[in-house]
Every structure is written in C-alpha cells, then in structure tokens.
Amino acid sequence: MTQPSNGRVALVTGASRGIGRAIALGLARDGFDVVVNDIERQREELKAVATEIGTFGRRGLPLFADVSDRGSVHVMVDAALAQADHIDVVVNNAGILIANTVENLQEAQWDAVMDINAKGTFLVVQALLPHMRRRGYGRIVNIASIGGKHGAPEQAHYSASKAAIMGFTRVLAQEVGQFGITANCVCPGIIVTDMGRTNLSDQSNVDKWVAVTALRRLGQPEDVVGPACFLASDASAFVTGQSLNVCGGIVLS
Template sequence: MTRHAIITGASRGIGRAIALGLAGRDYDLALNDIAAQDAALKQTAEEVRGLGRRCVTILGDVSKLDDCRGVAAEAVSGLGHVDVLVNNAGILRIAMIEDLTPEIWDQTMAVNGRGVFQMTQALLPHLKERRYGRIVNIASLAARTGGPGQSHYAASKSAVVGFTRVSSMEFGQYGITVNAVCPGIIVTEMGMNNLRDPERVAHFEKVTDLHRLGQPEDVVGPVAFFASDDSAFVTGQALNVDGGIFYS
C-alpha cells in the first residue's frame, strides 16, 4: 500500500535523503522548505518523481503557525491524505554562551522547537480522524551531549525529545506513534559547522565506533522504520543514529 508523507526542510541534506529514501520505499511525498530554497526543493521533487512517486512541493517557514497550517492543508489536498510527518527542518547558528543573543536563542527555538510543535498540531486533526499516523522528529546527538557553541541548539533538540515523549502519550490512543532520531555528525551543509577543521574531522572519526562520519543516507533507514508499520508497537523513543559516538 502506498503511504503518504510530509517532510519538512526537504530540499537538501538529511531531508532530501529521507525524501529519496521514502520514495524508494513506495511513499508519495509532500516536500516543504523555505522560499529561499525553492529551486533546490523543486530539484529534489523532480528526483522523487523520477523514482515513479507523486510529489508536491509546499513552501513555508515552520516557525510560522500559519505556514504550518498551510503546509498540512496543502499536503492533504495535494496527496489526498497524509500518513506520516517527518519534522526535519532545523537550523544551527554557532555561538558561545558569552556571545549568544536573545535573537539567536529565539530563532533557534522557533524553528527547531516550535516548528515541530506547530507542524504536529497542524496535522493532528487529520491523523486523529484517520486513526493512523507516524510522526518522526529529527532531534540530534546535541540533545544528549551538545558541544561548545551549541547550547541553544542542544536546548532546542532536548525540547524535541521531550515533545516526542509527551506526543506519544497524548496520541497513542488515536493509533499515532511518535518517535525521534538523534543523528550524530552527518556531512551536510549544517554538519560542516563541525567539520571545517581537519583536526575536528579526525577527532570525530576517532571517537565514533564505526570510525567514520555519517552521510545523510545513514539517517534514512531508522526514519523509514519509524515511518512504517514495522514499528507499530514502538512509540515515544529517541534513537541515536551516530555510528556509536555517544557512548564511546
């Protein structure tokens, strides 16, 4: 049976890999990103269609409540119904605490934290009505450890893990599961914040059990599991997808 999924922040990086991965697993897709990413989003959508899947693109900023409502409504009307929400959109602006501004803190919380809440709330009536749903939130290893310059990012991703847990409690009665994945060091534009210095790359390769950095495709399998019926009795979890760095 073809399932239908919304993926936020899907023009590049991990979101793009999830889009192509779910397309290859028989999902029709509604792909979201901000207006500035329009061309890249359309390109990803073309690649999805090239895999034989239906795909609609919906511009919108997940930090804005009205945009989230619009994304949910357009996805439902464009695909007919929606089964899966992947809350992937996120930002990372590096700032040590002594330099951190309320503006950076608020923007980080608005996209990474409030965006997950708003997209979830916007799609909830539809999932409740259908008594079926899979919500997969992309948190981060930063919710477990964080690193210097990422206090606000770590706080926002810890919020995602907490929100995942309580969403699971509230939505289980409607047949909706909610899980999070916590990627480690993944080579994307965002990941490059950690990877510009070759010594940092060598460090992360050394302290990761698999002795390599992650690629966006490494995140796809765990997301696909949580998005599928294989995880029907798994909810409220946050899974580290980090090559074994956290417990090293």
C-alpha cells in the same frame, strides 16, 4: 494499527537538501508519495527533489513554508491535504544551527534556533494531529540530535532545542498512542551536510569526531534514511516515545 491501504503519503520538512532530502527520496523508494517542504530561498533545490521523487514512480509535491510560522504551516498542511488527500507520515526535519558561546549568544539567535527547531516541530504536529486522529493512523518522526543528549561547546541553544524536541515527543507519544499514532525521534550524530560542516571546519575537527565515533567514520545523509524509514513504517508499530541515536556510536545508550 497498520497503515491504511490507499496510497501512502509522507510530509518531510526541510527537504531541499541534506538529511531531509535523503529521507524524502528514501520514503519515495519505499513507496510513499512525498510532500516536500522548505523555505522560499530553497525553491529550485526543493523543486529538483520533487522531480527526483518522480523517478521512483511516486509523486513529489513541493510546498514552501517557514515551519516556525503558524499561519504558513496551516496553509501548507491544508494544501498538502487538498492535493494528496491524506498524510500518513510526517518527518519534522527542518532545522538550523548557529554556533555561539552562551556568553556571546544573542537573544535573537536563541529565539531563531528555538523557533525553527522546537516550535516548528510543535506547529507542524499540531496542524496535522486532527487529520491523523480522524484516520486513526499516523507516524510522527522528529529529527532531534545527539546534541540534545550530550552537545558540544557553542551549541547550548541548539542542544536545548533538540532536548525540547525529545521531551515533546515523549509526551506526545503518550497523548496520541490511543489514536493509532506513534511519535519517535531520530538523533543523528555528525552527518556531512551543510549544517554538519559547522562541526567540521578543519581537519583536526574531522579527526576529533572520527576518533570518538565507534565506527570510525563520519555519517552521510543516507545513514539516517533507514532508521527514519523504519520509524515511518509498520515495522515499528510497537515503538513509540523513543529517541534513536544514529551516530555510528558517539553516544551509547
């Protein structure tokens, strides 16, 4: 099944900065109109991304919603469909990382990370599926992490949330393939963003990560764009249920 010919539209969550912003701009460069989502706190940044999408001759539509809140997600998806007519691609990128050891982790920290990272992905996908099924087309790209495959100290809850996204995506792919919908994960490594800096608190941490990366450098948000756009495109029409490491060779599989 190839992409319907009328204008292509993508929805990217957590798109006001970092990896989500880079992917939203990459999709605009590839010819998509892009619905960009983030939380209210990111209002100005998200509006700036929507404006930047306009410089590619595409439409940028900012919609605010907390992806962990079912009601807000449905309002967002309804507004996106009302204003953009259809959605071909969703990139579930919104996420948080709160560092803490298992011994000290508060239940509220566990819940927040699982709710935004894992449940948020589920809620957005579930809200969009009836629409994608009706059209017989969809590309679902979930941003997981190599943390979900390996992980690092103080990130057990984050690792669990990202492993959950990968498990969810493998089963989702089996359920929706018959409707012309693919579902895959991108697993970034250490990418220099607000979140990525959690792993890069001092020079010794930077050196440590560079040393274990085959390409001997940290990732930039733009490094994630090509793989995400590939999984959002018809070039990946026969790829589904996969988790693609984009980490410069930290995890090799």
